[in-house]
Amino acid sequence: MNLHLKVWRQKSANAEGRLVDYEARNIPEDCSFLEMLDIVNEDLQAKGDEPIAFDHDCREGICGTCSLTINGIAHGPSATTTCQLYMRKFKEGETIYVEPFRARAFPVMRDLVTDRGSLDRCQQAGGYVTAAVGSAPDGNAIPVSKGKADLAMEAAACIGCGACVAACPNGSAMLFVGAKVAHLAYLPQGQPERDRRVLSMVRQMDKEGFGNCSNYYECEAVCPAEIPAIVITKLNREYAVASLKDTIGAA
Amino acid sequence: MSVLDSKIPPGPIESKWTRHKFESKLINPANRRKFEIIIVGSGLAGASAAATLGQLGYKVKCFCYQDSPRRAHSIAAQGGINAAKNYQNDGDSVHRLFYDTVKGGDFRSREANVHRLAEVSVDIIDQCVAQGVPFAREYGGMLANRSFGGAQVSRTFYARGQTGQQLLLGAYSALNTQIAAGNIEMFPRTEMLDLVVVEGQAKGIVTRDMTTGAIRSFAADCVLLATGGYGNVFYLSTNAKGCNATAIHRAYKKGAFMANPCFTQIHPTCIPQSGDYQSKLTLMSESLRNDGRVWVPKKKGDTRAAHEIPEEERDYYLERKYPSYGNLAPRDISSRSAKEACDAGRGVGPGGLGVYLDFADAIQRLGAETIKQRYGNLFDMYHQITGDSAYEGPMRIFPAVHYTMGGLWVDYDLMSNLPGLFVLGEANFSDHGANRLGASALMQGLADGYFVLPYTLGNYLVPQAGNRPSVDHPAFKQAEEEVRARTSTLLGIKGRRSVDSFHRELGLLLWDLCGMGRSEKSLKRALARIPTLRDEFWKNVNVSGQNEEMNQALEKAGRVADFLEFGELMCLDALERRESCGGHFREEYQTKDGEALRDDENFAHVAAWEFKGDRQPPVRNKEQLTFESVKLATRSYK
Numbered sequence: 052m053n054l055h056l057k058v059w060r061q062k063s064a065n066a067e068g069r070l071v072d073y074e075a076r077n078i079p080e081d082c083s084f085l086e087m088l089d090i091v092n093e094d095l096q097a098k099g100d101e102p103i104a105f106d107h108d109c110r111e112g113i114c115g116t117c118s119l120t121i122n123g124i125a126h127g128p129s130a131t132t133t134c135q136l137y138m139r140k141f142k143e144g145e146t147i148y149v150e151p152f153r154a155r156a157f158p159v160m161r162d163l164v165t166d167r168g169s170l171d172r173c174q175q176a177g178g179y180v181t182a183a184v185g186s187a188p189d190g191n192a193i194p195v196s197k198g199k200a201d202l203a204m205e206a207a208a209c210i211g212c213g214a215c216v217a218a219c220p221n222g223s224a225m226l227f228v229g230a231k232v233a234h235l236a237y238l239p240q241g242q243p244e245r246d247r248r249v250l251s252m253v254r255q256m257d258k259e260g261f262g263n264c265s266n267y268y269e270c271e272a273v274c275p276a277e278i279p280a281i282v283i284t285k286l287n288r289e290y291a292v293a294s295l296k297d298t299i300g301a302a
Numbered sequence: 303m304s305v306l307d308s309k310i311p312p313g314p315i316e317s318k319w320t321r322h323k324f325e326s327k328l329i330n331p332a333n334r335r336k337f338e339i340i341i342v343g344s345g346l347a348g349a350s351a352a353a354t355l356g357q358l359g360y361k362v363k364c365f366c367y368q369d370s371p372r373r374a375h376s377i378a379a380q381g382g383i384n385a386a387k388n389y390q391n392d393g394d395s396v397h398r399l400f401y402d403t404v405k406g407g408d409f410r411s412r413e414a415n416v417h418r419l420a421e422v423s424v425d426i427i428d429q430c431v432a433q434g435v436p437f438a439r440e441y442g443g444m445l446a447n448r449s450f451g452g453a454q455v456s457r458t459f460y461a462r463g464q465t466g467q468q469l470l471l472g473a474y475s476a477l478n479t480q481i482a483a484g485n486i487e488m489f490p491r492t493e494m495l496d497l498v499v500v501e502g503q504a505k506g507i508v509t510r511d512m513t514t515g516a517i518r519s520f521a522a523d524c525v526l527l528a529t530g531g532y533g534n535v536f537y538l539s540t541n542a543k544g545c546n547a548t549a550i551h552r553a554y555k556k557g558a559f560m561a562n563p564c565f566t567q568i569h570p571t572c573i574p575q576s577g578d579y580q581s582k583l584t585l586m587s588e589s590l591r592n593d594g595r596v597w598v599p600k601k602k603g604d605t606r607a608a609h610e611i612p613e614e615e616r617d618y619y620l621e622r623k624y625p626s627y628g629n630l631a632p633r634d635i636s637s638r639s640a641k642e643a644c645d646a647g648r649g650v651g652p653g654g655l656g657v658y659l660d661f662a663d664a665i666q667r668l669g670a671e672t673i674k675q676r677y678g679n680l681f682d683m684y685h686q687i688t689g690d691s692a693y694e695g696p697m698r699i700f701p702a703v704h705y706t707m708g709g710l711w712v713d714y715d716l717m718s719n720l721p722g723l724f725v726l727g728e729a730n731f732s733d734h735g736a737n738r739l740g741a742s743a744l745m746q747g748l749a750d751g752y753f754v755l756p757y758t759l760g761n762y763l764v765p766q767a768g769n770r771p772s773v774d775h776p777a778f779k780q781a782e783e784e785v786r787a788r789t790s791t792l793l794g795i796k797g798r799r800s801v802d803s804f805h806r807e808l809g810l811l812l813w814d815l816c817g818m819g820r821s822e823k824s825l826k827r828a829l830a831r832i833p834t835l836r837d838e839f840w841k842n843v844n845v846s847g848q849n850e851e852m853n854q855a856l857e858k859a860g861r862v863a864d865f866l867e868f869g870e871l872m873c874l875d876a877l878e879r880r881e882s883c884g885g886h887f888r889e890e891y892q893t894k895d896g897e898a899l900r901d902d903e904n905f906a907h908v909a910a911w912e913f914k915g916d917r918q919p920p921v922r923n924k925e926q927l928t929f930e931s932v933k934l935a936t937r938s939y940k
Contacts, residue, residue, distance in 0.1 A: 063851065081689075082579045089581055089802070096800050096855065101846050104854050106369060108542040110582045112683065113467055114373040135686050160513060161852040168490070171370050175482045179475035180434045184354045184752050187425070187432035191389060194443025195436075204436040204461060207468060211372055240434045 052078050052138065055146040056091065058103055064160050070148070084127065084136040085110060085117060088149075104162040110134040112275060115210035118217070119163055120150040125214035125273045132212060132275045152217035155260045156224070167213045169259035170227060176255035177248040178231040180240050199237050206234040208276045215270035215278075221262030226270040228252050229286035230278045236289055246293035246302035253290055306559070306910055306925040309713040310414040315931045316397075319418040322714070327760040334359035337763055338770060340507055340522040342494045342549050344371030346466075346744060347727025348528030349473035350751025356480030358756060363520060364477070365489045365509060367544055367857075372474045375530060375542040376747060379466025380587035380680065382448060382458035383430075383744040385423040390447050394455040396420045403742060404932045406452040406632055407707070407735020408884035408900065410562070412908075413931055414714060415732045422753040423745050427459055429752055433472040437461050450740040451588050452632035452939075458741045463587050463680045469744055473751070493857065494549045495788075496781045497525065497556045497723065500771045504553075504723035508781045510789075512857060515850040517785050519773040523766055524722045524759070527553060528751070531706035531728040533566065535865045535872065536817075537809020539703035540572060540585040546861035547868050550710050550729050554871075558718040559910035559923060561711035561731035563868070564876035567738055567885045568818050569704030570596075570636035573687055573697075574656045583702040584687055586659070586680055588740040591629045593664035593673065594697070596620050596636070598657050602647035608658055608696050619643055627939040634737040634885045634898075635939060637701035641818045642896065644700075651698045660696035701818060705743060707734040707885065708875070711910040711925070715758035716750060719910070722762060726750040731908065736884025789849050792859045797842030801858045804839045808832070808862070808869055816873050821889040825877040829870065836866040871911060871920065878922055881905045902934050 054075040061068030073095075078087050085107050092102035108116040112135040121127030127136045141147065149163065157165040195203075207230070215226035232249050235241030241248070264283055271280040296302040311322040329337070337360050341352045344366040352364045368374060386399040400420040404411060427445070431437065437459050438446040447456040461468040480486040491512040498506035498519065506521040532547035533539040554560045571586045597618045599611050619639055624631045631639075640657045643649060650656045665673050670693055674681070681692045688698075709731040716724050716732075727747040734742065771777070815828035839862070847853040882891040882898035883905070891899040908925040 079577050079579055081576045083581075086579050086581050090579060093800055093802065096844055096846055099846070102855055104852055108368060108373055108544050109375060109378050110543060111378055111540075111584045112686070113378050113464070114368075114375070114542060116368065116373050129686075131686060135683070137686070137689075139689065164852065167369060171372070171478075171488075171490075174372075174475070175478045177482075179479050180432065181479055182429070182432035182476075183357055184350075184429055184476070184756070185425075187428035190387070190427045190431040190437075191444050193431060195439050196443050197439045197441050200436055200439040203434075204438075204468075207436050207471065208462075208464060210467070211370065234436065235434050238434050238436065240432060 052143045057148045059150040060162055061159055078138055080139040082138055083134055085134050087138055104164050106164050115212035118152045122148050125217040154216045154222040170211055173228055173252055173255045177251035193239055203234050203237040206230045206282050209278050210276050214273045218269040218273040220267055223264045224256050224261040225264040225283045226278055228256050229282035232289055233282040233285040246296055249289040249293045304923050315417045318414050319421055323757050326757055327764040329760050331359050338522040341526045343528035345374035345376035346473055346747030347751045349477045350748050351755050352486050353476035353480050354752050354756045356485035362486045364486055365492045367493045369490050375545055376470045377467045379744055380463045381589040382460035382465045382741040384457050384741040385427045386420055387424055390456045392455045394457050401932055402453050405937055406739040408737055408937055409934055410883050411735030412732050419733050419749050422749045425753055426748045430472050435468050435472040451630045452739040495785045497553045498777050498781045499556050500775055500777045503721045505771050508785050513852055517782055519778040519782055521771050521773045523770045526724045527729050528726040529729050533703045533706050535869050536703040536812050537805045538583050540583050548861050548864045551864040551868050555913050558720040558723055559711040559912055561908050561910045562708035563872040564886050565707035565736050567705040568637040568701045570633055570640055570701050571699045572702035574700040594659040594661050596629055596659055598643045598648040624939045631939050640701055656698040656700045658696035659699045705738055707738055715761055716755050736886055792845050795843050797844050799842050801862050805862045812869055816876050819887050819889050820876050825873050828873040832870045839866055875909055
């Protein structure tokens, strides 16, 4: 198939960017969106032009590295990661807009590559159970009901791609932070640091310039890991309880 | 030839590790702060080592090429992690896991290391549970297990089909505790381009900042490489696109020995290639073989759709050939059987390069809902990629390069022959012999990082106190100059062929000549063609842009240049190993019924290659393998 592309090109973080027109020719329907960009890049280099920079790695939907806004939708039209989006989803001759993830907390570094270090810093603020190596009791000494384990797993499945942030009109990271808070709040191992964790992660989230949630649910719609928006409800409840306890000195 | 001392502790195998831990040197907490440690790689091995060493009080710098340590390719492991917990009361034990791993590796791994791996496997599960890894549970709240290839017990712990992801995120969270505590400084988007050796000891690295292009040196008391395997030398593999051999290859060129590079694992259940544009292959977890049955039509060139082929005209070849292990035969054997069927013209799908993995019986027995619960995400992935539903018809699968058992040579302390250089996880060679069993890679990565290296590191560090050089040392300046010169050479060629076109050509050549089957003839052909391809690369490659910017073409070019050297070493190793074992199948050496024919008399050793210069052939050193606890025997899964 043949497609018209309008791709965001930006030389560096401080340079101005713009949409540039490219023709993608003879693209097989069974190739992925990133493989389509590979083909376009091969053509560009053959002509002596610089290839389009984009982030990608595992190309099987789990590492969370790939990150494009395609026709205005984070990861494009199939509610998967961009690497798992196949060209059969598009029509012959279609015009496709390819832009980086857009959010205040994700500055563009070059072309389609953004800096998502803000997500790591939210995790470093408290997205863990402090369990020194060597101190763990036997695995079966901490029974977890299947229901709780399944809920924890559902939230833990987050791949950290940041599509939720890019899709949110407020640039909020509450689905991302909520997923970690919920994952650990469901488990007995997460209890001792439960209040501290949520307070600290939310503080960091605000510091990084992420916006607030105002219930658009765009995040849930684009999430390739199908993290449910209920983790945001959970985050709000956890935060309210922890704040209250913090005020009375019980957190 | 150099003498290789594996430093295996004396005594019975069951007490070697306990004894070695006691005899290893300790460093008191106040003194640990004085040691700086470089860790390259943030996957299971790198992140777990960084977290543990940080927690102990060492000053750690951790580097990864990804934009975040959470994206290391350990994340893509699907099926599970083995541990000798015997929670299922089905006869498992440390000794059985040890035995299965040595046998699974076709008697080409080091016994003492494997036993230690089996011993610490149980602690890994405990540690991961404590971190909040959401392993699958039974209704009573206890941990669930499944079975995996090459074992007759259920010892595999799992988190849906995303076990690697959950374990890596566990290690990443441990890493984060130490970043937050100020014990670890993290350098994402930073690639190691050379190892720095000062007076015969590994004391630092030279890196390139992938955002700005800045070339920079880092000095430390020791260097840990946890940079994964070299599967991408084949271009198409299940590895992430960025996975590369540069760190281990550069270390090899600085004097570290490369062990058994010909031991590569071809995984039997991957989604077949669908066109020339394809950039990678996707694995379908081995766990699927718990419920899926592998078959091909009995008739050659049968083009009927799967559902039109009646039961009696199907050949469930693994069940037929290996009745006691059936569909759970180890990976090397399953892959070779698939190749055999396809070579005989009984493969299915385009080009006859595929076999069926059929869930019809399991769905009938257990219901689609149960199958969905067990493998839902894998079925979704298959559907996403191929457009077909595995609930309605069988999956079509084909073997693909997946894991590499070879790697840098290490002793029992995980230290290379180059003092100060430690190698962890897939990047080293020691535990899996000629074939790795499923669910053992995650086990080894975490064992090395959480429970082995933190104990053995002291043996090197204690006598080294105060011996850390500064980056002003001439060795750093020289390494930096070499890196800069190489980078500007790559950018200055301005030839006509893209980096990818060279990588594809190398990969195809290796797959054909040094893939699932190898022969003296094919390997000699590969060894004749690779240098020609490499020469063309250095004359005709086109790398656009400059160094002082984010330049993905330049990153790739450096990696492919190293693969073009590494691939040759791999073929040379395959040529010199005149026997078949595990994933290394030399067509000249097979039994009457086509099984691998080992030569224990001449090849029960590790081949450790020593670099002698760009224009000199490397030297093949040997470490003799002795088997005291497991009797050398023909491996049978029949």
